[in-house]
Amino acid sequence: MKIPEPGDRKKELTARRNQKMARSLHAYMRGTTAHYYEWLNGQRSDLLPRGPDIWICGDCHLGNLGPLANASGQVDVQIRDFDQAVIGNPAYDLVRLAMSLAAAARGSMLPGIVTVHMLEHLMEGYEQALIQRGKRTVVQKPEEIKTAVRGADQRSWKKMAKQQVIDAQPAIPLGKNFWPLSQDEKNSLATLFESREVLHLIATLRSHEDDGKPKILDAAYWVKGCSSLGPLRYAVLLQTKGEKPCLIDIKEAVRALAPHAEDAVMPRDNARRVLDGARHLSPALGKRMAPHHLAGHSVFVRELLPQDLKLDIDQLHKEDAITMARYLAYVVGRSHASQMDMATRKEWRRELGLDRRKSLAAPSWLWSCVVKLIAHQETGYLEHCRKYVSGAETRP
Known part of the structure; x- marks a missing residue:
């Protein structure tokens, strides 16, 4: 490929972004944070539970979570992107993560029943983080996460240099x-x-x-x-x-x-x-x-650091999808809970449980948001693909 000069970058970057977003619904979703918040802003103000004002990721999808090393070299899965970080409602992170998992499930050809169970376990994992008092991880890591953490832990400077x-x-x-x-x-x-x-x-x-x-x-x-x-x-x-x-x-x-x-x-x-x-x-x-x-x-x-990796999960496997949702929501929940005292955690758990039916562990507000957002994003994705093929969206 011809490498663009500094003055010609913008056109090539736009073309590459459009190409990436055309690859899958999940890829399109990662590139359209603005659409996510435009949709939310167009809904009723009481659609989401009102959480405590804390620092949130703001763009909490699968690709923005992954193994990170601390100062002593210990590796754990954490949030790893903060471009959209603000003090706001933690429900935004929960819905964004749920939508990301649902989009990945659709792209992996998993049945809708799996998505239902994923959202149920997502809520359980998040709420477990609000209950937990110690630092010990109490939610089981999926095999795919264990493999990613082991790979990160064994990654050297030489290997990072080669991969980059x-x-x-x-x-x-x-x-x-x-x-x-x-x-x-x-x-x-x-x-x-x-x-x-x-x-x-x-x-x-x-x-x-x-x-x-x-x-x-x-x-x-x-x-x-x-x-x-x-x-x-x-x-x-x-x-x-x-x-x-x-x-x-x-x-x-x-x-x-x-x-x-x-x-x-x-x-x-x-x-x-x-x-x-x-x-x-x-x-x-x-x-x-x-x-x-x-x-x-x-x-x-x-x-x-060599241990810093994103979770590159475009395909979810049925065996790991549910435990993946539970564990990643637990990771996000720990980051949120670390900013709350026990009374605030308890009140936030109560708020999350509103509108929850006996027949479904996931509250109706979460299910409704994910279903409507997936439909909204699917429409946007197909329109993006149409424009991309017709040349209305720049191609590399």
Whole structure:
């Protein structure tokens, strides 16, 4: 493929995003966060239970959960994307996760009965997190999750470099995933790694005194994700004195689409909002991040570790689908519950249980939302595919 020059990126990124979204209903759903909230905003105000105002992911789908390592190297599944993080209603995360699982089930040709049971177990897993007091995991991990965690735990820098198509020299070869930088971008990145805040982050991660300037071995524009195709994103190979190279991800922080509580006190700067969300929802990752500005854009800087992986689950297996829903809802529930005292947890559990029938463990509000959203997204997905085939949506 011809690698676009910096001035030609926008057209190619739009084309690639449209191509990814045409692959499946689940892929389309991941790329249309705005449609999700547009639909919710068009519904009755009492459609969802009113939860406590806490930090939420705001875009809580399967691809935004995955193994992460903490400072001591322990790996666990956590929320791993905070672009949409705001202080708001935790029900938004629950519905978004439920819709993601339902879309994955449809794409996996699983019968509707499986989706019904998935939503029941999703609620059970989430509520279990609200009840639990200790840190010990009490919800069974599905085999697919166990495999992902083992793979993350055994992943080395060399393997990460290979999977990210980074040379062992080390260098970043230009191609499908990495594009060249302009001289202005190179200069801006060099300035960024001279800032006190970023230098302090690197020094903290490397456990040494903040007394040396790291060396940029290589850098490139990073073509990564689906909904994130468009905002600035850079991969930087960094060398600090006496240490192995590290891979730094620099990503533009854009305005959140998720609605926030009216009286929420959040940073006005988007990168600082993302950082606050990460530190409340997944502290292990939040401690590896720092906000900054790059050429007039708000960005956040984070070190990627070999153990950091997303859950790449486009196909759900019948045997694991139900336990997957229960466990992932438990993971999200732990992040939410960590921000609540016991009285707030109890009240939130009571609120979640309203409109629950004896014949169905999942409350009617959740089932109704998922059914209507899937129908809404299916219509949007098919229309996207029609435009894509006809050329109305740009193709690469």
